[in-house]
Amino acid sequence: MGESSTASDGEPIQHGQPTVLIVLGMAGSGKTTLVQRLTAHLHSKQLPPYVINLDPAVSELPFPVNIDIQDTVNYKEVMKQYGLGPNGGIMTSLNLFATKFDQASTFPTVVIYVMDTARSTNPVTFMSNMLYACSILYKTKLPFIVVMNKTDIVDHSFAVEWTTDFTAFQDALNADTSYMSNLSRSMSLVLDEFYNTLKLVGFSAVTGAGTDDLLKAVEEAHEEYVKEYKPEYDKLRERRIKEMKKKEQGKLPTNAELVAEPGIVVTRGIDGAGEDTSDSSDADADNEDAEEDSFMRFLDAKKASAPKT
Secondary structure, three states: OEEEEEEOOOOOEOOOEEEEEEEOOOOOOOOHHHHHHHHHHHHHHOOOOOOOOOOOOOOOOOOOOOOEEOOOHHHHHHHHOOOOOOOHHHHHHHHHHHOOOOOOOOOEEEEEEEOOOOHHHHHHHHHHHHHHHHHHHHHHOEEEEEEOOOOOOOOOOOHHHHHOHHHHHHHHHHOOOHHHHHHHHHHHHHHHHHHOOOOEEEOOOOOOHHHHHHHHHHHHHHHHHHHHHHHHHHHHHHHHHHHHHHHHHHHHHOOHEEEOOOOOOOOOOOOOOEEEEEEEEHHEEEEEEEEHHHHHHHHHHOOOOOOOO
């Protein structure tokens, strides 16, 4: 999005930095039409967004883009060259495209996960979508908004009830006696924790209903990123910088190694030659575990400080 977004009263809200929206969702959930509706709305408010298309397999884009992955990577050629299927071709294309960026963005970032409301009325399907959304949340470690799209077909009130009333969802599952319903009944206990901090918005990409609610949720997520997520990322970044400096200092040769005799420089050979790299791999794994623990403690603290309803 651009330098500002729109509040529920239609007035633009100014930001010091733009908000990056990462739109994800299952096939057919309405990601493209949602982006089309948002870009059209922002253009009408004289707030043109900066749009990047990261779908290498999309046949047509109904909205203007500033950067298109298809201009850089040929999806079909990637599949042919590497002998991949559709999913493997998409992932490889994204990896190849990512090599074109030499610096990561530091803008406030929000994940929008789009769900097809009409296809989520079945409690088992709804649970599958929520499990996927939960895994994305813990993977990205970013503010998260679930958008129930296509509310012009089916109202999303059932989803609001299922995410706020554990008993109501259990009653819906009791009507299904399949194995998957039993599994969903067990997993619902886990997701009950996920629902406590979940932002869920009803939206129709066709009619535009819910646009103001979505932009309001984005505004709240922007503030959440700045106040809660960014400090955690800054701490992790500082810790990584310190660890990298320590590693670099540990690799520097001593004076005794550099100069054995006047005018003679003694080298240590090729870095990594004949050395066991398992220590480095273990260190990377430890760093990832430490980040995961830090993020879990952050979510626990955020949940504890949330107002009770």
